[in-house]
Amino acid sequence: MFTVGTAQAQTFEGATARFEFLHYDDGAGFTLSQVNAGADAAFRFSSGFGVQVGVNGMTEVASSDPFLTFQTIGGVAVHNFYDVSGTTRLGALVAYDTFNGGDWFLGAEATYVSGPWRLEARGGHYFSSVEPAWLLEASGSYAVSDRFRLRGYLRNIDYGAGFGYYRLAGVGASVAVTDQISFYGDYALMWNDFGKPPVYRGSVISAGLTFRLDGAGDSDRMFTYKPYY
Secondary structure, eight states, X not given: OOOHHHHHHEEEEEEEEEEEEEEEEOSSSOEEEEEEEEEEEEEEETTSEEEEEEEEEEEEEEESOTTOOOXXXXXXXXXXXXXXXXXXXXXXXXXXXXXXXXXXEEXXXXXXXXXXXXXXXXXXXXXXXXXXXXXXXXXXXXXXXXXXXXXXXXXXXXXXXXXXXEXXXXXXXXXXXXXXXXXXXXXXXXXXXXXXXXXXXXXXEEEEEEEEEEOSSOGGGSOOOOOOX
16 A cells, blocks of 8 residues: 555656658658657656656658568657756666567667757667667757747767768757647758768658647656657
8 A cells, every 4th residue: 555655756747749750862762751659658756766658659651662561660668767957867768669670779868958948868779680770869949939949950870880870960840839739840961871882861851740748747858769760
């Protein structure tokens, strides 16, 4: 039986959900479109520690290659975090998805939320029998008004041992139509190196909506991990 003190030690911080359409263009004639979705919930303890649990999925829906076999992939992520201060959160991430027959990701991450600014960074390693890789990424947004935010991100996935890299540099904006629902759009330059010439230089365009539900905390402090499929 829980005592009153035990019940108060754990609080529901918030929940988020995301639905996104993404279009990849390698700049050399190949295109691929996919639909992504995800949901997260976070719980914080009075000691400053907490946990965020998320599920995610992706399905490919269109391609310039008529012979391409479309994939459907799912995953889960667990973020254990500690709030260093009222603005800064540090976390350790363990994630799994069904890409390449099953990939694990282990990493460290942080968010910083203060005034109009929201910053997030993450680094770690994909453990895969097919495509092991290192990830380093950072994103940020600035609230121009109560409803409108400018945003940007950088992402680098390095396969090492001469097997190339995948890089994105993107900018975008989001508009909150209510306190819970926002629409966003991003445009990113893309570099895809398979370890030998050519290096594909194209773009990735994404658009979607997010839903947020604040509990006892602020869901802006929650992590926004997007798996690499």
